[in-house]
């Protein structure tokens with residue numbers, strides 16, 4: 001908790017509040033600046049709370065998002081600009097596997113939150129990647145709850161180290177955008193406990209987030225924001241959550257039930273002004289208390305949760321914010337995070353490049369480089385360095401005629417209505433441009449006069465809609481494939497190499513074309529410093545050290561969540577998680593499905609050797625130690641992963657599960673690092689209906705450079721089964 005210079009007497013305040021004022025404290029004052037609501041003091045903020053001046057309660061401000069503070073950069077009549085840093089997207093941050101990076105990004109973002117006058121950042125978003133097509137996967141960390149929980153914990157600690165609040169969202173099992181406001185997610189308690197709740201539990205216990213945002217969807221029939229089992233029994237009684245819960249925006253259908261369930265605050269408030277079928281939350285709550293349908297004690301409880309947290313906020317503390325965060329310093333942090341989040345998927349003797357190599361740059365993504373996704377997870381940075389500019393600024397020898405053609409093409413096409421953003425303005429769908437604009441003869445010319453081809457493949461997605469398993473989305477479009485084949489055939493005929501840069505926010509199909517090219521660099525959506533990150537990785541100043549936090553399946557038909565996004569397909573009402581705990585690598589590894597690129601995978605410009613594994617059981621903790629050595633010619637970092645393969649006794653289990661990981665320091669060629677990791681035995685249990693079960697038997701300890709590149713193995717035996725309480 002923050003050291004408070006203005007402590008408040010919460011009990012005294014609660015005793016002085018009128019019923020009307022109490023209702024105002026548990027309902028936001030409406031989406032700022034819309035539907036007749038007053039604008040926020042921070043334009044672009046997503047929500048505000050009511051002030052109660054007579055009791056010294058100020059309004060507080062909540063703003064998105066996971067890749068950076070999302071506020072309006074321009075204010076009417078104000079010559080100052082209010083840009084915030086665009087950091088790499090969450091899945092790229094997770095690809096660093098480096099909690100120190102997440103802490104630094106969180107701390108930088110927290111400074112911008114505080115200096116722009118915001119109290120709570122509506123991030124991190126930590127829903128599990130159940131299916132590669134979820135439109136918001138770019139905003140979420142991983143298919144694995146342990147990696148997700150560790151990354152999010154570091155991020156939350158970073159944000160809150162600035163004395164502002166974080167908000168872990170969307171609690172829980174909001175793993176799709178299709179019909180997100182009403183879909184009923186049906187999932188077993190074991191899958192909830194081991195997968196979908198698990199990362200939230202880790203963050204609540206390790207980082208004490210100020211707030212949790214309950215999700216839109218129903219959970220086994222009851223809206224998350226109205227689900228007492230979820231918000232009171234699990235979150236508070238079992239995990240000891242001390243903050244307050246807010247709804248997602250306009251979520252649920254019963255403000256009184258939300259209050260009772262333990263959803264302390266309804267955001268943004270005044271939903272009835274937007275959707276006439278919705279109730280007037282404040283009036284509803286007041287009449288429910290008057291009619292005895294809602295105990296005032298419940299209101300008081302919720303208000304205490306809110307005031308205990310908000311009393312620490314900069315607004316309550318009377319902080320005089322500067323509107324001048326250190327964006328230059330944060331640009332460096334954004335770059336550093338992106339540099340560690342790149343994942344090198346293929347490299348057949350082509351990377352890093354020599355600066356004198358002449359480059360033919362293909363794909364409109366060199367111009368329209370995607371910094372992140374759309375919707376509430378969007379950002380408004382001062383600039384975005386696109387890939388072409390990044391290479392130019394680095395002094396690469398770019399085929400100017402070719403890149404100028406792409407510049408001109410993008411400008412022309414974006415003038416056409418067909419290629420203008422579609423859908424809701426706050427989360428636009430950006431039509432992708434046809435990519436095959438170079439003829440065979442022209443490719444011939446570029447192949448003759450350049451040394452290497454670089455092809456940028458881009459994908460963008462966002463809130464409010466999911467992706468599709470079709471060409472141009474999960475699969476390459478025909479014209480992307482034509483371009484790739486043309487360039488590959490011709491450049492290879494001249495003995496020249498082809499590199500693909502993937503500027504995407506979630507997996508696409510690679511298997512069918514990966515052998516056409518010589519290198520594949522996954523840059524995800526790297527935020528504002530994109531072009532610098534790409535240039536430095538191509539030249540070798542960055543040695544890629546990222547590892548996949550999500551599996552890249554060979555084909556969409558391999559994905560276990562086959563019924564995504566629910567039934568009936570044309571307008572899903574319900575989605576049943578039939579795959580249960582077998583999500584991501586837990587499915588592919590257990591059922592022998594070979595992926596294109598497995599969970600935890602990532603190449604480097606150097607090589608690493610693992611040796612000297614020792615395992616020890618000590619006071620309910622498994623201690624694993626081993627050594628990693630840089631056996632190549634370039635300095636680099638390695639992410640060592642610890643998987644546990646538990647005996648299949650009473651309960652069926654995945655083949656293996658990630659239980660620890662460690663990113664080395666920057667190892668010089670020949671340098672090694674001794675690593676020692678501790679895994680509480682409680683963490684290698686399975687949920688067995690009301691408790692955690694550690695089964696007796698032999699457990700295999702698997703140390704890997706990825707989930708499918710196991711370098712060292714060991715065994716421990718648990719003599720007696722043991723249970724742990726929830």
Ligand code: GLC
Nearest residue numbers: 046064122125169248249376
């Ligand atoms: C949106 C999103 C949530 C966001 C909130 C405020 O609908 O689901 O992630 O924080 O509303 O913008």
